[in-house]
Amino acid sequence: MKSVTKKQILGLLEELEEEGVDYIENFCSSPETSVNKAEMLENLFQKNRTCMKCRLGETRKNYVFGEGNPGAQILFIGEAPGRDEDLIGKPFVGRAGKLLNDIIEKGMKIKREDVYICNILKCRPPENRDPLPDEVDMCIETLITQINIIDPKIICALGRHAASALLKKGQKLSDYRGKVHYFRSYPVIVTYHPSALLRNPNLKKPTWEDIKILLSIAQGCPPEETGAW
Numbered sequence: 575m576k577s578v579t580k581k582q583i584l585g586l587l588e589e590l591e592e593e594g595v596d597y598i599e600n601f602c603s604s605p606e607t608s609v610n611k612a613e614m615l616e617n618l619f620q621k622n623r624t625c626m627k628c629r630l631g632e633t634r635k636n637y638v639f640g641e642g643n644p645g646a647q648i649l650f651i652g653e654a655p656g657r658d659e660d661l662i663g664k665p666f667v668g669r670a671g672k673l674l675n676d677i678i679e680k681g682m683k684i685k686r687e688d689v690y691i692c693n694i695l696k697c698r699p700p701e702n703r704d705p706l707p708d709e710v711d712m713c714i715e716t717l718i719t720q721i722n723i724i725d726p727k728i729i730c731a732l733g734r735h736a737a738s739a740l741l742k743k744g745q746k747l748s749d750y751r752g753k754v755h756y757f758r759s760y761p762v763i764v765t766y767h768p769s770a771l772l773r774n775p776n777l778k779k780p781t782w783e784d785i786k787i788l789l790s791i792a793q794g795c796p797p798e799e800t801g802a803w
């Protein structure tokens with residue numbers, strides 16, 4: 575695929591907006607590949623849906639595995655299900671989920687069903703407290719298998735806890751942002767969790783800067799040419 579820069583991506587999105595084009599099509603692998611991946615993800619879900627490896631298994635209402643296109647090129651990873659996700663069994667379905675939908679569909683011009691969305695933890699921590707290190711250690715193997723099956727072009731870690739679980743631990747969000755990191759061979763961009771944007775709308779602008787880097791890599795721009803600082 576021909577490389578595109580972050581600036582070209584922004585220009586492309588503006589053109590699509592002006593022309594009234596709603597979505598960029600074909601943003602995932604072929605239907606045949608996706609079917610195989612869907613089967614593998616279903617097997618992984620069935621194998622782990624009754625998991626009780628950590629204390630969160632006792633308090634969850636639903637195991638929240640993840641959803642989206644199994645052949646997605648972009649994988650969003652949050653930290654853990656919240657109240658709405660726990661009740662419904664799907665990731666990012668509350669107010670923060672609606673905002674993430676807007677970022678994906680209105681901003682990136684990609685249908686939500688053409689990306690994949692999941693969390694580090696598959697069960698809700700009580701009162702939405704932060705994930706504990708032992709819970710992350712117990713749960714992350716499932717996520718690693720999900721990543722290997724989906725084999726995305728790029729991962730977007732939403733918030734400090736997701737970034738810390740995937741990358742060098744214990745940094746502030748500002749230390750993670752603006753750089754292309756790697757989880758194994760996968761480029762990772764870190765941005766704010768949508769809940770943070772709900773609390774502080776001023777974070778929408780820097781989030782969009784991160785999303786432009788993400789889109790340019792997903793569209794074939796080599797990570798080192800994104801202009802990330």
Ligand code: SF4
Nearest residue numbers: 625628631697712713
């Ligand atoms: S959070 Fe993960 S490790 Fe803990 S019980 Fe749920 S699925 Fe198992």
